Amino acid sequence: MQTVIAFIIVFGSLVFFHELGHFIFAKRAGILVREFAIGMGPKIFGMMKGETMYTIRLLPIGGYVRMAGEDVDKIELQPGYRVGLILNRDNVAEKIYLNQKVQNPNVLFLEVERSDLEDGLWIEGYDEEDNLVRIDVSREAIIVENGTETIIAPLDRQFNSKTVGQRAMAIFAGPLFNFILAFVIFIALALLTGIPISDPVIKNVVDGSPAEVAGLQDGDVVKEINGKSVSSWDDLVGIVQQNPGKALSFEIDRDGQAKELNITPKPFETEDGQTIGQIGVYSPIKDANILDAIVFGAKQTVEFSTLIFTLLYDLIVVNFDIDALSGPVGIYKATEEVAQYGIYNLMNWAAVLSINLGIMNLLPLPALDGGRLLFFGIEALRGKPVDRQKEGLVHFVGIVLLMILMVIVTWKDIKLFFF
Structure with missing residues:
Protein backbone atom coordinates (compact mmCIF):
# COMPACT_ATOMS: atom_id res chain seq x y z
CA MET A 1 0.00 0.00 0.00
CA VAL A 33 -9.99 24.55 -22.22
CA ARG A 34 -12.60 21.82 -22.40
CA GLU A 35 -10.93 19.20 -20.19
CA PHE A 36 -8.04 18.86 -17.74
CA ALA A 37 -7.33 15.13 -17.42
CA ILE A 38 -4.96 13.12 -15.23
CA GLY A 39 -4.51 9.64 -16.73
CA MET A 40 -5.88 8.24 -19.96
CA GLY A 41 -8.70 5.94 -20.96
CA PRO A 42 -12.08 5.57 -19.21
CA LYS A 43 -13.12 8.33 -16.82
CA ILE A 44 -13.38 7.32 -13.16
CA PHE A 45 -14.03 10.81 -11.76
CA GLY A 46 -15.18 14.08 -13.29
CA MET A 47 -16.08 17.52 -12.00
CA MET A 48 -17.25 20.50 -14.03
CA LYS A 49 -15.97 23.83 -12.81
CA GLY A 50 -16.53 26.93 -14.90
CA GLU A 51 -16.04 25.98 -18.53
CA THR A 52 -13.60 23.11 -17.88
CA MET A 53 -14.20 19.46 -16.97
CA TYR A 54 -11.59 18.14 -14.51
CA THR A 55 -11.20 14.37 -14.76
CA ILE A 56 -9.19 11.46 -13.40
CA ARG A 57 -8.89 8.57 -15.84
CA LEU A 58 -8.10 4.91 -15.37
CA LEU A 59 -4.74 4.36 -17.08
CA PRO A 60 -1.67 5.95 -15.41
CA ILE A 61 0.17 6.67 -18.66
CA GLY A 62 -0.08 10.45 -18.86
CA GLY A 63 -2.74 13.10 -19.06
CA TYR A 64 -3.94 15.86 -21.33
CA VAL A 65 -5.48 19.30 -21.62
CA ARG A 66 -8.13 19.34 -24.36
CA MET A 67 -8.40 22.76 -25.96
CA ALA A 68 -11.18 24.06 -28.18
CA GLY A 69 -10.33 23.92 -31.87
CA GLU A 70 -8.02 20.93 -31.55
CA ASP A 71 -8.81 17.64 -33.27
CA VAL A 72 -12.54 16.99 -33.84
CA ASP A 73 -14.00 19.81 -31.83
CA LYS A 74 -16.01 21.80 -34.34
CA ILE A 75 -19.76 22.03 -33.69
CA GLU A 76 -21.86 22.37 -36.83
CA LEU A 77 -25.62 22.56 -37.23
CA GLN A 78 -26.50 21.03 -40.59
CA PRO A 79 -29.51 22.34 -42.57
CA GLY A 80 -32.61 20.44 -41.55
CA TYR A 81 -31.56 19.95 -37.93
CA ARG A 82 -34.38 20.59 -35.47
CA VAL A 83 -33.03 22.46 -32.48
CA GLY A 84 -34.54 23.83 -29.30
CA LEU A 85 -33.35 27.22 -28.08
CA ILE A 86 -33.52 28.75 -24.62
CA LEU A 87 -33.39 32.54 -24.98
CA ASN A 88 -32.45 35.18 -22.42
CA ARG A 89 -34.21 38.50 -21.93
CA ASP A 90 -32.41 39.95 -24.94
CA ASN A 91 -33.63 37.07 -27.15
CA VAL A 92 -30.09 35.67 -27.38
CA ALA A 93 -29.76 31.89 -27.34
CA GLU A 94 -28.02 30.63 -24.20
CA LYS A 95 -28.74 26.91 -24.59
CA ILE A 96 -29.17 24.84 -27.76
CA TYR A 97 -30.76 21.38 -27.59
CA LEU A 98 -29.96 18.77 -30.24
CA ASN A 99 -31.39 15.30 -30.84
CA GLN A 100 -33.61 15.20 -27.79
CA LYS A 101 -37.07 16.08 -26.61
CA VAL A 102 -37.33 19.11 -24.37
CA GLN A 103 -40.22 19.49 -21.97
CA ASN A 104 -40.03 23.25 -21.54
CA PRO A 105 -42.70 25.73 -22.68
CA ASN A 106 -40.08 28.46 -23.06
CA VAL A 107 -38.11 26.58 -25.73
CA LEU A 108 -38.10 28.02 -29.24
CA PHE A 109 -37.91 25.24 -31.84
CA LEU A 110 -36.28 25.88 -35.19
CA GLU A 111 -35.53 23.85 -38.29
CA VAL A 112 -32.02 25.04 -39.10
CA GLU A 113 -31.45 26.68 -42.50
CA ARG A 114 -28.01 28.17 -41.82
CA SER A 115 -25.83 28.78 -38.80
CA ASP A 116 -22.52 30.22 -37.65
CA LEU A 117 -21.42 29.20 -34.16
CA GLU A 118 -17.82 30.39 -34.53
CA ASP A 119 -17.60 33.86 -36.06
CA GLY A 120 -20.98 35.57 -36.47
CA LEU A 121 -22.67 33.57 -33.69
CA TRP A 122 -26.20 33.17 -35.07
CA ILE A 123 -28.71 30.53 -36.13
CA GLU A 124 -31.18 31.04 -38.95
CA GLY A 125 -34.15 28.71 -39.42
CA TYR A 126 -37.88 28.20 -39.63
CA ASP A 127 -40.00 28.33 -36.51
CA GLU A 128 -43.14 26.27 -35.89
CA GLU A 129 -45.20 28.80 -37.84
CA ASP A 130 -42.82 28.41 -40.80
CA ASN A 131 -41.37 31.89 -40.39
CA LEU A 132 -37.70 32.35 -41.23
CA VAL A 133 -36.05 33.86 -38.14
CA ARG A 134 -32.50 34.67 -37.16
CA ILE A 135 -31.42 34.25 -33.54
CA ASP A 136 -28.16 35.59 -32.09
CA VAL A 137 -26.13 33.10 -30.01
CA SER A 138 -24.31 33.93 -26.77
CA ARG A 139 -20.53 33.51 -26.66
CA GLU A 140 -21.05 31.21 -23.67
CA ALA A 141 -23.96 29.25 -25.16
CA ILE A 142 -24.22 25.57 -24.25
CA ILE A 143 -24.98 22.78 -26.71
CA VAL A 144 -26.97 19.92 -25.14
CA GLU A 145 -26.86 16.68 -27.12
CA ASN A 146 -28.05 13.37 -25.71
CA GLY A 147 -27.75 14.78 -22.21
CA THR A 148 -24.13 15.98 -22.68
CA GLU A 149 -23.41 19.69 -22.37
CA THR A 150 -20.69 21.39 -24.44
CA ILE A 151 -19.80 25.08 -24.42
CA ILE A 152 -19.47 26.56 -27.89
CA ALA A 153 -16.08 27.95 -28.84
CA PRO A 154 -16.11 31.25 -30.73
CA LEU A 155 -13.30 31.48 -33.29
CA ASP A 156 -11.19 33.79 -31.12
CA ARG A 157 -11.24 31.20 -28.31
CA GLN A 158 -9.98 28.31 -30.43
CA PHE A 159 -6.42 27.02 -30.32
CA ASN A 160 -5.75 27.38 -34.04
CA ILE A 195 23.44 21.10 0.89
CA PRO A 196 26.19 18.52 0.35
CA ILE A 197 29.64 20.09 0.30
CA SER A 198 31.66 19.01 -2.71
CA ASP A 199 35.03 19.41 -0.95
CA PRO A 200 36.64 16.16 0.38
CA VAL A 201 36.12 17.17 4.02
CA ILE A 202 35.46 14.35 6.50
CA LYS A 203 32.38 14.50 8.70
CA ASN A 204 30.30 12.06 10.72
CA VAL A 205 32.79 9.21 11.08
CA VAL A 206 30.87 6.02 11.92
CA ASP A 207 31.81 4.30 15.19
CA GLY A 208 33.83 1.14 14.60
CA SER A 209 34.26 1.86 10.91
CA PRO A 210 37.58 1.48 9.02
CA ALA A 211 37.87 5.28 9.03
CA GLU A 212 37.56 5.52 12.83
CA VAL A 213 39.91 2.57 13.42
CA ALA A 214 42.55 4.25 11.22
CA GLY A 215 42.21 7.54 13.12
CA LEU A 216 40.30 9.67 10.59
CA GLN A 217 38.52 12.59 12.32
CA ASP A 218 35.81 15.13 11.55
CA GLY A 219 37.28 18.13 9.79
CA ASP A 220 40.15 16.23 8.12
CA VAL A 221 40.64 17.25 4.47
CA VAL A 222 41.72 14.43 2.14
CA LYS A 223 44.44 15.58 -0.26
CA GLU A 224 45.61 12.33 -1.88
CA ILE A 225 44.80 8.61 -1.87
CA ASN A 226 47.58 6.25 -3.01
CA GLY A 227 49.29 9.22 -4.62
CA LYS A 228 46.21 10.26 -6.61
CA SER A 229 45.09 13.85 -6.10
CA VAL A 230 41.65 14.23 -4.50
CA SER A 231 39.93 17.53 -5.23
CA SER A 232 36.27 16.65 -4.56
CA TRP A 233 34.06 14.37 -2.51
CA ASP A 234 33.20 12.42 -5.66
CA ASP A 235 36.92 11.74 -6.21
CA LEU A 236 37.19 10.34 -2.68
CA VAL A 237 34.08 8.15 -3.03
CA GLY A 238 35.13 6.86 -6.44
CA ILE A 239 38.57 5.68 -5.28
CA VAL A 240 37.21 4.09 -2.09
CA GLN A 241 34.39 2.25 -3.87
CA GLN A 242 36.77 0.87 -6.51
CA ASN A 243 39.08 -0.67 -3.90
CA PRO A 244 37.12 -2.95 -1.54
CA GLY A 245 39.40 -4.82 0.82
CA LYS A 246 42.57 -3.07 -0.41
CA ALA A 247 44.75 -0.96 1.88
CA LEU A 248 44.80 2.69 0.80
CA SER A 249 47.22 5.42 1.85
CA PHE A 250 45.35 8.63 2.73
CA GLU A 251 47.23 11.93 2.84
CA ILE A 252 45.17 14.39 4.87
CA ASP A 253 45.33 17.94 6.14
CA ARG A 254 44.40 18.30 9.83
CA ASP A 255 44.40 21.84 11.13
CA GLY A 256 47.15 22.80 8.68
CA GLN A 257 49.34 19.78 9.40
CA ALA A 258 49.91 16.96 6.88
CA LYS A 259 49.25 13.41 8.10
CA GLU A 260 49.19 9.98 6.47
CA LEU A 261 46.76 7.21 7.41
CA ASN A 262 46.30 3.70 6.07
CA ILE A 263 42.65 2.68 5.63
CA THR A 264 41.24 -0.55 4.18
CA PRO A 265 37.71 -0.09 2.73
CA LYS A 266 35.21 -2.68 3.91
CA PRO A 267 33.62 -4.68 1.05
CA PHE A 268 29.88 -4.05 0.61
CA GLU A 269 27.59 -5.81 -1.86
CA THR A 270 24.99 -3.61 -3.58
CA GLU A 271 21.50 -4.70 -4.64
CA ASP A 272 22.65 -5.26 -8.23
CA GLY A 273 25.37 -7.68 -7.08
CA GLN A 274 28.38 -5.36 -7.31
CA THR A 275 30.98 -5.21 -4.53
CA ILE A 276 32.17 -1.74 -3.54
CA GLY A 277 34.37 -0.35 -0.79
CA GLN A 278 33.18 1.71 2.20
CA ILE A 279 35.17 3.36 4.98
CA GLY A 280 32.30 4.72 7.12
CA VAL A 281 32.12 8.47 6.49
CA TYR A 282 29.34 10.66 5.15
CA SER A 283 29.35 13.58 2.78
CA PRO A 284 29.50 16.82 4.76
CA ILE A 285 26.32 18.89 4.79
CA LYS A 286 25.86 22.59 5.39
Missing part, protein backbone atom coordinates in the same frame (compact mmCIF):
# COMPACT_ATOMS: atom_id res chain seq x y z
CA GLN A 2 2.89 2.36 0.79
CA THR A 3 4.28 1.86 -2.71
CA VAL A 4 0.90 2.45 -4.32
CA ILE A 5 0.45 5.71 -2.42
CA ALA A 6 4.01 6.82 -3.24
CA PHE A 7 3.52 6.02 -6.93
CA ILE A 8 0.18 7.86 -7.08
CA ILE A 9 1.68 10.94 -5.41
CA VAL A 10 4.81 10.97 -7.59
CA PHE A 11 3.08 10.16 -10.88
CA GLY A 12 0.11 12.39 -10.14
CA SER A 13 2.34 15.35 -9.25
CA LEU A 14 4.43 15.03 -12.41
CA VAL A 15 1.43 14.77 -14.72
CA PHE A 16 -0.52 17.46 -12.85
CA PHE A 17 2.24 20.06 -13.13
CA HIS A 18 2.88 19.18 -16.78
CA GLU A 19 -0.77 19.66 -17.69
CA LEU A 20 -1.02 22.70 -15.41
CA GLY A 21 1.59 24.40 -17.60
CA HIS A 22 -0.48 23.74 -20.72
CA PHE A 23 -3.64 24.86 -18.89
CA ILE A 24 -2.32 28.15 -17.50
CA PHE A 25 -0.79 29.38 -20.75
CA ALA A 26 -3.78 28.25 -22.80
CA LYS A 27 -6.04 30.29 -20.50
CA ARG A 28 -3.64 33.25 -20.70
CA ALA A 29 -3.94 33.13 -24.47
CA GLY A 30 -7.74 33.14 -24.21
CA ILE A 31 -8.16 29.54 -25.36
CA LEU A 32 -11.20 27.62 -24.14
CA SER A 161 -6.90 31.01 -34.11
CA LYS A 162 -4.04 32.11 -31.87
CA THR A 163 -0.63 33.33 -33.01
CA VAL A 164 2.24 30.90 -33.49
CA GLY A 165 3.89 32.29 -30.37
CA GLN A 166 0.78 31.82 -28.21
CA ARG A 167 0.22 28.26 -29.44
CA ALA A 168 3.89 27.36 -29.04
CA MET A 169 3.96 28.73 -25.49
CA ALA A 170 0.80 26.80 -24.54
CA ILE A 171 2.51 23.59 -25.69
CA PHE A 172 6.02 24.36 -24.39
CA ALA A 173 4.65 25.28 -20.95
CA GLY A 174 3.98 21.61 -20.13
CA PRO A 175 7.64 20.50 -20.21
CA LEU A 176 8.66 23.88 -18.76
CA PHE A 177 6.54 23.24 -15.66
CA ASN A 178 8.23 19.85 -15.22
CA PHE A 179 11.61 21.62 -14.99
CA ILE A 180 10.10 24.18 -12.61
CA LEU A 181 8.70 21.39 -10.41
CA ALA A 182 12.12 19.71 -10.23
CA PHE A 183 13.74 23.07 -9.41
CA VAL A 184 11.25 23.66 -6.56
CA ILE A 185 11.73 20.13 -5.17
CA PHE A 186 15.53 20.56 -5.12
CA ILE A 187 15.11 23.89 -3.30
CA ALA A 188 12.87 22.20 -0.72
CA LEU A 189 15.39 19.39 -0.25
CA ALA A 190 18.19 21.89 0.32
CA LEU A 191 16.16 23.73 2.97
CA LEU A 192 15.06 20.50 4.67
CA THR A 193 18.28 18.46 4.58
CA GLY A 194 21.05 20.94 3.83
CA ASP A 287 22.65 24.34 6.40
CA ALA A 288 21.13 26.29 3.50
CA ASN A 289 19.52 29.71 3.44
CA ILE A 290 17.01 30.50 0.71
CA LEU A 291 19.64 31.94 -1.64
CA ASP A 292 21.88 28.88 -1.25
CA ALA A 293 18.86 26.65 -1.84
CA ILE A 294 17.91 28.47 -5.06
CA VAL A 295 21.46 28.17 -6.41
CA PHE A 296 21.54 24.48 -5.42
CA GLY A 297 18.15 23.88 -7.07
CA ALA A 298 19.30 25.50 -10.31
CA LYS A 299 22.58 23.53 -10.35
CA GLN A 300 20.86 20.22 -9.67
CA THR A 301 18.28 20.86 -12.38
CA VAL A 302 20.97 21.70 -14.94
CA GLU A 303 23.19 18.76 -13.94
CA PHE A 304 20.42 16.17 -14.11
CA SER A 305 19.11 17.65 -17.36
CA THR A 306 22.58 17.34 -18.89
CA LEU A 307 22.94 13.79 -17.62
CA ILE A 308 19.56 12.71 -19.02
CA PHE A 309 20.27 14.35 -22.39
CA THR A 310 23.58 12.45 -22.53
CA LEU A 311 21.94 9.13 -21.65
CA LEU A 312 19.22 9.71 -24.25
CA TYR A 313 21.81 10.48 -26.91
CA ASP A 314 23.67 7.28 -26.10
CA LEU A 315 20.43 5.30 -26.10
CA ILE A 316 18.96 6.68 -29.33
CA VAL A 317 22.00 7.58 -31.44
CA VAL A 318 24.93 5.49 -30.21
CA ASN A 319 23.36 2.19 -29.17
CA PHE A 320 19.59 1.78 -29.15
CA ASP A 321 18.59 -0.73 -26.48
CA ILE A 322 14.92 -1.27 -25.68
CA ASP A 323 15.90 -2.98 -22.41
CA ALA A 324 17.06 0.44 -21.18
CA LEU A 325 13.54 1.82 -21.53
CA SER A 326 10.96 1.68 -18.74
CA GLY A 327 7.23 2.22 -18.75
CA PRO A 328 4.74 2.73 -15.91
CA VAL A 329 5.50 -0.73 -14.45
CA GLY A 330 9.25 -0.05 -14.38
CA ILE A 331 8.67 3.36 -12.79
CA TYR A 332 6.38 1.75 -10.22
CA LYS A 333 9.05 -0.79 -9.23
CA ALA A 334 11.75 1.88 -9.07
CA THR A 335 9.48 4.03 -6.91
CA GLU A 336 8.91 1.03 -4.62
CA GLU A 337 12.67 0.68 -4.08
CA VAL A 338 13.29 4.41 -3.57
CA ALA A 339 10.36 4.78 -1.14
CA GLN A 340 12.09 2.35 1.24
CA TYR A 341 14.83 4.93 1.85
CA GLY A 342 12.56 7.70 3.09
CA ILE A 343 10.67 10.76 1.95
CA TYR A 344 13.74 12.79 0.98
CA ASN A 345 14.98 10.14 -1.41
CA LEU A 346 11.46 9.91 -2.84
CA MET A 347 11.43 13.68 -3.38
CA ASN A 348 14.77 13.52 -5.18
CA TRP A 349 13.45 10.68 -7.35
CA ALA A 350 10.34 12.71 -8.20
CA ALA A 351 12.51 15.67 -9.25
CA VAL A 352 14.64 13.50 -11.54
CA LEU A 353 11.53 11.88 -13.04
CA SER A 354 10.02 15.33 -13.62
CA ILE A 355 13.12 16.44 -15.55
CA ASN A 356 13.01 13.20 -17.53
CA LEU A 357 9.33 13.75 -18.39
CA GLY A 358 10.04 17.31 -19.50
CA ILE A 359 12.95 16.25 -21.73
CA MET A 360 11.09 13.29 -23.24
CA ASN A 361 8.16 15.53 -24.17
CA LEU A 362 10.50 17.99 -25.88
CA LEU A 363 11.84 15.35 -28.28
CA PRO A 364 10.83 16.34 -31.84
CA LEU A 365 8.67 13.25 -32.31
CA PRO A 366 5.08 13.15 -33.64
CA ALA A 367 2.36 13.34 -30.97
CA LEU A 368 4.80 14.67 -28.35
CA ASP A 369 5.00 18.34 -27.39
CA GLY A 370 8.34 18.57 -29.18
CA GLY A 371 6.76 17.29 -32.40
CA ARG A 372 4.07 19.94 -32.24
CA LEU A 373 6.64 22.63 -31.53
CA LEU A 374 8.53 21.46 -34.63
CA PHE A 375 5.44 22.08 -36.77
CA PHE A 376 5.04 25.54 -35.21
CA GLY A 377 8.66 26.26 -36.13
CA ILE A 378 8.01 25.20 -39.72
CA GLU A 379 4.91 27.42 -39.77
CA ALA A 380 6.92 30.39 -38.51
CA LEU A 381 9.54 29.88 -41.24
CA ARG A 382 7.00 29.36 -44.05
CA GLY A 383 4.69 32.12 -42.93
CA LYS A 384 1.70 29.76 -43.13
CA PRO A 385 0.65 26.61 -41.27
CA VAL A 386 1.25 23.07 -42.49
CA ASP A 387 -1.91 21.49 -43.87
CA ARG A 388 -3.95 20.50 -40.80
CA GLN A 389 -4.93 17.12 -42.21
CA LYS A 390 -1.33 16.21 -43.03
CA GLU A 391 -0.13 17.34 -39.61
CA GLY A 392 -2.96 15.42 -37.95
CA LEU A 393 -2.04 12.28 -39.87
CA VAL A 394 1.61 12.58 -38.77
CA HIS A 395 0.57 12.94 -35.13
CA PHE A 396 -1.89 10.05 -35.42
CA VAL A 397 0.81 7.75 -36.78
CA GLY A 398 3.11 8.97 -34.00
CA ILE A 399 0.52 8.15 -31.34
CA VAL A 400 0.02 4.65 -32.75
CA LEU A 401 3.77 3.98 -32.80
CA LEU A 402 4.20 5.34 -29.27
CA MET A 403 1.36 3.16 -28.01
CA ILE A 404 2.96 0.10 -29.63
CA LEU A 405 6.29 0.98 -28.01
CA MET A 406 4.55 1.53 -24.67
CA VAL A 407 2.91 -1.92 -24.87
CA ILE A 408 6.25 -3.58 -25.73
CA VAL A 409 8.11 -1.80 -22.91
CA THR A 410 5.33 -2.50 -20.39
CA TRP A 411 5.27 -6.20 -21.27
CA LYS A 412 9.07 -6.30 -20.94
CA ASP A 413 8.80 -4.74 -17.48
CA ILE A 414 6.06 -7.13 -16.43
CA LYS A 415 8.12 -10.17 -17.46
CA LEU A 416 11.21 -8.74 -15.75
CA PHE A 417 9.60 -7.96 -12.40
CA PHE A 418 6.82 -10.54 -12.06
CA PHE A 419 7.96 -13.68 -13.91
